[in-house]
Amino acid sequence: MPVFSFSYRPFEGKYIRRFRWWVVFLEEVRLWNRSRIFIVLFILGMLQPIARFIQIILYNAAIQDPNHPLAPLIRSVTWIKVDNELYFHFIRLQAPLVLLILLYVGAGAICADRKNRLWDIYFSKPIHWYDYLLGKLLSVVFCGFSLTFFPALILMLTDYTTKKSSTWLGLISYFPIVSDSLFFSLILVLPIALGIIAASSIFSTENITVISIVTLIIANTSLAGLLSNFMRDGNYMQVSLPVAIYFMGQRVFNIDRNIFFRTMDDINVTGMFLYIVSCCVLFLLISIIQVRKAEKG
Amino acid sequence: MDAQIETKELSKWFGEVVALNNVSVQIPSGVVGLLGPNGAGKSTFIKLALGLYRPSRGEIRILGKKPRNNFQILSILGYCPEMDHFVEEVSGFEFLYWLARYSGYHPKAAKKRVGDALERVHMVERMYDPISTYSKGMRQRIKVAQSLLHDPQILFLDEPMNGLDPTAREELFHLVIGLGNEGKTVVFSSHVLHEVERVTDTVILIYNGRVLALGKIREIRDLIQNHPRTIVIETMEPKKVYQLLSSDSNITSVNFDTQFLTVHTLDPLQTFKCINEIILEGKIPIFSFHCADEDLQSVFQYLISTHIPRGL
Numbered sequence: 001m002p003v004f005s006f007s008y009r010p011f012e013g014k015y016i017r018r019f020r021w022w023v024v025f026l027e028e029v030r031l032w033n034r035s036r037i038f039i040v041l042f043i044l045g046m047l048q049p050i051a052r053f054i055q056i057i058l059y060n061a062a063i064q065d066p067n068h069p070l071a072p073l074i075r076s077v078t079w080i081k082v083d084n085e086l087y088f089h090f091i092r093l094q095a096p097l098v099l100l101i102l103l104y105v106g107a108g109a110i111c112a113d114r115k116n117r118l119w120d121i122y123f124s125k126p127i128h129w130y131d132y133l134l135g136k137l138l139s140v141v142f143c144g145f146s147l148t149f150f151p152a153l154i155l156m157l158t159d160y161t162t163k164k165s166s167t168w169l170g171l172i173s174y175f176p177i178v179s180d181s182l183f184f185s186l187i188l189v190l191p192i193a194l195g196i197i198a199a200s201s202i203f204s205t206e207n208i209t210v211i212s213i214v215t216l217i218i219a220n221t222s223l224a225g226l227l228s229n230f231m232r233d234g235n236y237m238q239v240s241l242p243v244a245i246y247f248m249g250q251r252v253f254n255i256d257r258n259i260f261f262r263t264m265d266d267i268n269v270t271g272m273f274l275y276i277v278s279c280c281v282l283f284l285l286i287s288i289i290q291v292r293k294a295e296k297g
Numbered sequence: 298m299d300a301q302i303e304t305k306e307l308s309k310w311f312g313e314v315v316a317l318n319n320v321s322v323q324i325p326s327g328v329v330g331l332l333g334p335n336g337a338g339k340s341t342f343i344k345l346a347l348g349l350y351r352p353s354r355g356e357i358r359i360l361g362k363k364p365r366n367n368f369q370i371l372s373i374l375g376y377c378p379e380m381d382h383f384v385e386e387v388s389g390f391e392f393l394y395w396l397a398r399y400s401g402y403h404p405k406a407a408k409k410r411v412g413d414a415l416e417r418v419h420m421v422e423r424m425y426d427p428i429s430t431y432s433k434g435m436r437q438r439i440k441v442a443q444s445l446l447h448d449p450q451i452l453f454l455d456e457p458m459n460g461l462d463p464t465a466r467e468e469l470f471h472l473v474i475g476l477g478n479e480g481k482t483v484v485f486s487s488h489v490l491h492e493v494e495r496v497t498d499t500v501i502l503i504y505n506g507r508v509l510a511l512g513k514i515r516e517i518r519d520l521i522q523n524h525p526r527t528i529v530i531e532t533m534e535p536k537k538v539y540q541l542l543s544s545d546s547n548i549t550s551v552n553f554d555t556q557f558l559t560v561h562t563l564d565p566l567q568t569f570k571c572i573n574e575i576i577l578e579g580k581i582p583i584f585s586f587h588c589a590d591e592d593l594q595s596v597f598q599y600l601i602s603t604h605i606p607r608g609l
Contacts, residue, residue: 023398030391031384117382121443124347124366124376125399 015293024135032105045097049151060162088253106196129295144189146202152181184249194283201290244272299480306355308472316341318506328477330493331486333503339486342445343453352603390553392423400447414442451482452523509600526565530558
């Protein structure tokens with residue numbers, strides 16, 4: 001136990017003047033980082049990156065060494081190939097766990113503070129509402145990125161380092177995949193994070209926040225399905241946020257696979273992108289209004 | 298008067314509920330008691346001072362500046378809220394550490410400040426235990442500690458004695474008096490009158506969102522000079538004592554008990570003189586006598602009953 005002197009010393013150091021949201025971010029990360037449930041979920045989220053890591057090592061070893069015992073097998077399996085499609089599928093398959101983990105870490109981000117009446121304490125400190133909101137949001141986004149973009153970066157680095165012919169210039173060839181992964185991760189994580197933060201700022205408990213988000217996703221996709229079935233003059237599946245995110249990912253990685261649409265021709269990519277952006281703006285506005293209301297008193 | 302906190306026609310209402318109505322006060326440095334029953338508007342006043350609420354009308358200034366979103370002012374304000382405001386799963390040390398970081402301290406400085414503040418409220422022993430395991434008194438100490446973290450110039454303590462055991466109360470009394478002696482402004486809110494009397498002689502009496510009186514307790518007491526005062530005399534023969542006192546025309550009413558005589562008088566000094574004469578004569582033994590409504594409670598009751606119309 002530390003021993004402090006018995007005199008009360010006035011502070012002689014320096015106050016932090018900028019980037020106060022960083023403290024909110026750090027506190028939030030620290031809070032969910034200690035939870036066992038989070039650790040279990042995070043380990044589950046790391047299973048795919050580990051599998052992909054092994055896949056990349058095996059593929060590069062087999063492809064570069066014709067005498068490798070696994071070479072014939074690996075060459076015959078098409079889905080094991082390491083290319084830009086691997087990163088798309090990696091991020092896509094992480095989506096359910098991303099949703100689950102973000103719900104766990106984000107659902108209580110704001111509503112728990114309101115429940116514990118912490119707003120009074122926080123806003124009596126020299127901190128703005130936007131520092132608070134930004135810190136909370138970025139912590140959730142960071143959590144999402146730690147399951148999508150950051151492991152994808154590590155996988156790219158693994159791919160680069162396990163190639164015998166790697167040169168420094170060869171790194172440049174990864175830039176398009178890096179930007180594609182970043183964009184897809186952003187398009188996946190940001191709407192979820194904003195939606196959860198918005199719901200957390202509206203509802204009183206974590207459970208209601210989670211239920212509302214799940215309901216919203218189901219209702220949104222069901223509505224898109226119904227519209228697609230009944231109205232034959234357009235591809236209304238793009239009204240579903242998960243479908244729009246999936247399709248934007250496909251487009252970014254230049255993959256043409258028609259799962260949700262009757263034809264790929266009448267899909268409005270710009271419209272879909274704007275739909276995702278407007279959802280994000282809506283969620284952000286709700287969060288801002290709620291937190292501003294709390295800060296206004 | 299060096300007003301640290303100044304309000305002009307400060308009002309705050311929530312829908313149709315008027316929490317604070319037309320409050321104009323100047324609060325000097327030192328310890329000031331904010332006194333009033335539950336729901337009087339004490340917490341609203343404090344939250345307005347902290348910039349947590351926007352005034353519905355009028356203004357509040359701390360050191361001449363509006364506190365709302367003013368980092369310069371917020372950096373010198375400390376706040377101990379009435380209700381519990383905790384992250385239950387973290388330790389007291391960690392909770393305070395993050396609040397110190399919110400106040401703008403770098404990690405090293407924050408740890409130092411937390412250690413100092415916890416030491417001041419005698420919570421060093423349990424500082425690494427989760428807050429959920431703390432007793433009511435410990436939670437109260439943690440709240441006080443967080444308000445002291447950044448060595449604030451102006452401190453708002455909203456009902457800080459709630460849930461504290463006698464030893465802790467005594468420590469907090471000394472702490473508050475000490476802070477006042479250091480030249481800090483401490484606004485000490487309470488609905489328990491003797492608590493306020495322990496730490497200060499300057500009070501603001503607040504009731505139904507209005508300020509009833511502001512100043513030294515003695516000055517406020519003088520307000521009830523013309524109000525009948527109650528004197529309790531302890532004697533074995535109360536009726537005989539009354540017979541001897543009946544010549545005093547200032548006595549307005551009396552109550553008898555087996556051992557006590559309670560008299561209401563318009564001139565307590567004259568009545569005391571009469572009692573002294575009875576004692577000096579030595580015919581009837583009088584064990585003790587005292588003025589029963591000299592304390593702040595009586596002043597408060599008097600001000601409420603006379604200054605505020607019924608039904609408000």
